[in-house]
Amino acid sequence: xxxxxxxxxxxxxxxxxxxxxxxxxxxxxxxxxxxxxxxxxxxxxxxxxxxxxxxxxxxxxxxxxxxxxxxxxxxxxxxxxxxxxxxxxxxxxxxxxxxxxxxxxxxxxxxxxxxxxxxxxxxxxxxxxxxxxxxxxxxxxxxxxxxxxxxxxxxxxxxxxxxxxxxxxxxxxxxxxxxxxxxxxxxxxxxxxxxxxxxxxxxxxxxxxxxxxxxxxxxxxxxxxxxxxxxxxxxxxxxxxxxxxxxxxxxxxxxxxxxxxxxxxxxxxxxxxxxxxxxxxxxxxxxxxxxxxxxxxxxxxxxxxxxxxxxxxxxx
Numbered sequence: 098x099x100x101x102x103x104x105x106x107x108x109x110x111x112x113x114x115x116x117x118x119x120x121x122x123x124x125x126x127x128x129x130x131x132x133x134x135x136x137x138x139x140x141x142x143x144x145x146x147x148x149x150x151x152x153x154x155x156x157x158x159x160x161x162x163x164x165x166x167x168x169x170x171x172x173x174x175x176x177x178x179x180x181x182x183x184x185x186x187x188x189x190x191x192x193x194x195x196x197x198x199x200x201x202x203x204x205x206x207x208x209x210x211x212x213x214x215x216x217x218x219x220x221x222x223x224x225x226x227x228x229x230x231x232x233x234x235x236x237x238x239x240x241x242x243x244x245x246x247x248x249x250x251x252x253x254x255x256x257x258x259x260x261x262x263x264x265x266x267x268x269x270x271x272x273x274x275x276x277x278x279x280x281x282x283x284x285x286x287x288x289x290x291x292x293x294x295x296x297x298x299x300x301x302x303x304x305x306x307x308x309x310x311x312x313x314x315x316x317x318x319x320x321x322x323x324x325x326x327x328x329x330x331x332x333x334x335x336x337x338x339x340x341x342x343x344x345x346x347x348x349x350x351x352x353x354x355x356x357x358x359x360x361x362x363x364x365x366x367x368x369x370x371x372x373x374x375x376x377x378x379x380x381x382x383x384x385x386x387x388x389x390x391x392x393x394x395x396x397x398x399x400x401x402x403x404x405x406x407x408x409x410x411x412x413x
Contacts, residue, residue, distance in 0.1 A: 098304075098311040104362035106308060107133070109299050110158050117154045117294040118147055119285070120278025124271055126360065127377060128155060132305070133312055134356040136266025136349065137222055137242040139207075139381065144247060146271040152203040152243040154294075160301040161200035161239065168210040170255075174217035178227045192229065197221050200237060200302060204244040208254040215261055218242060222264040239305055259340075259384070266349045268381035308359075315355040317366040320410035325350050325371055331403045332383055337394060340384040350378045368409045376400045 098106075111125050118125060128151060131138045140148040149165070156163035166177060179195030196202060197218070207215060221227055225236045244265065246257075274282065286292070325347055333341030354370040380396040 098307045100311065100315070100359050100364045101362055103133070103308050103311055103359040106300060106304070107360045110155075113158045113296055113299050114151075114154045116296060118151055119281050120274045121147070121271060124269060125151070127267060127269055127374075129360060130353055130356045130374070131267045132159075132239075132241060133309055133359065134266060134349075134352040135239070135309055136352065137244070137264060139262070139265040139268045140243065140245045140271065141248050141268055141381075142245075142270045142272070143249065146273065148245045148271060149203060149205060151271070152201060154296055155243075156201040157296045158299050159201075159305060160298040161305075162237075163201045163203070164196035164199040165203040165205060166196050167205050168207050168214070170209060170211060172210045172214050174214050177214065177217045178221075178229060181230060192234075197227055198236060200239055201241045201243060204242055206246060207244040208246040208257055210255065212255055212258055215255070215257060219261055219264065222261075237302075239302060239309070262381055263343065263345055265381065266353065267377045269377055312352075312356050312359045315358050315364055315366060317351065317355060318410070318412050320412060321354075321366055321368060321371060322351070324368060324407070324410050325354075327407055328371070328375055328400075328403055329379065331407060332379060332399070335399055335403065337386055337399050338383050339386045342379045342382040346379050346382045350374060353378050368412065372404055372409075375404055 107126075107129050111122065111129055114125055115122065128138060132155065140151070142148060153163060153165075155161075166172075175195070177195050177197050179193050179198065181190040182193045183189075184191050204218065221236060221240070222242055225238065225240050226233050227236065228234075242265075246254075273279075329342045329344075329347040329350070331341075332338055332346075335341065350371065353374045354366045357370050357374060358364070358366045376397050380400050383396040383399060385394065385396060385399070
């Protein structure tokens with residue numbers, strides 16, 4: 098698959114998803130970037146902003162299997178991975194696969210489950226396999242976890258382990274729609290006379306994997322690679338940051354910029370790609386100093402300051 102074919106494919110996918118998600122093209126573009134880069138996505142936003150619908154819509158349009166897991170405090174790891182059930186007919190144990198055995202898994206309100214249950218996703222997210230009764234089973238590729246959490250309601254929640262947060266290649270926000278978009282949402286629902294939006298399948302898993310492989314051919318100048326490393330290393334030396342981004346963050350930014358370049362129809366990465374993706378790729382990987390709560394400083398503020406004060410390479 099050529100780069101221009103990736104652009105054409107991503108445009109068709111996003112246009113079809115926009116039949117269900119109105120006025121959020123840039124957010125959908127970033128989701129598409131995460132999918133093409135082979136990573137998992139964390140949505141952190143208020144209820145009712147179509148986070149679940151985004152995951153379901155992309156699964157439909159991409160022609161992928163989809164399962165939703167509602168995380169609750171009593172959810173067990175086996176509820177995610179599956180378990181072996183005794184079959185009385187033949188006297189043997191057979192595997193009953195859990196919802197993790199799907200191409201796109203929506204982990205809804207992921208921070209409502211205990212850390213033990215959240216950790217059941219770790220092996221799947223990093224190794225693309227699940228170990229049951231000492232036996233490792235490979236997951237079907239592509240495998241994408243799209244998780245959601247509410248940023249304001251903490252009662253009855255369990256903070257995600259840092260190791261798990263670091264596995265998400267992007268953290269995104271949907272945000273509220275503007276006036277025109279919200280009117281359009283109501284208008285379409287009135288005309289449709291039902292809640293569900295029937296979306297057409299645009300591609301399949303084989304073509305998606307082919308597009309991912311083509312993204313690997315996107316050129317990135319050594320000076321831009323150095324620029325990425327400079328941004329990441331400055332998160333470690335910033336006085337406001339207790340723990341900075343790891344090399345996994347730098348690798349995530351590298352993969353994302355190449356995917357974004359391909360979506361834009363380019364076979365090369367620009368410094369502007371790095372600037373656009375630095376916050377969603379790095380901010381969730383930072384642990385700020387505990388005394389910053391009084392300053393109301395966020396990880397996004399820290400990353401944006403680092404971007405403004407770091408020299409941008411000139412690429413011919």
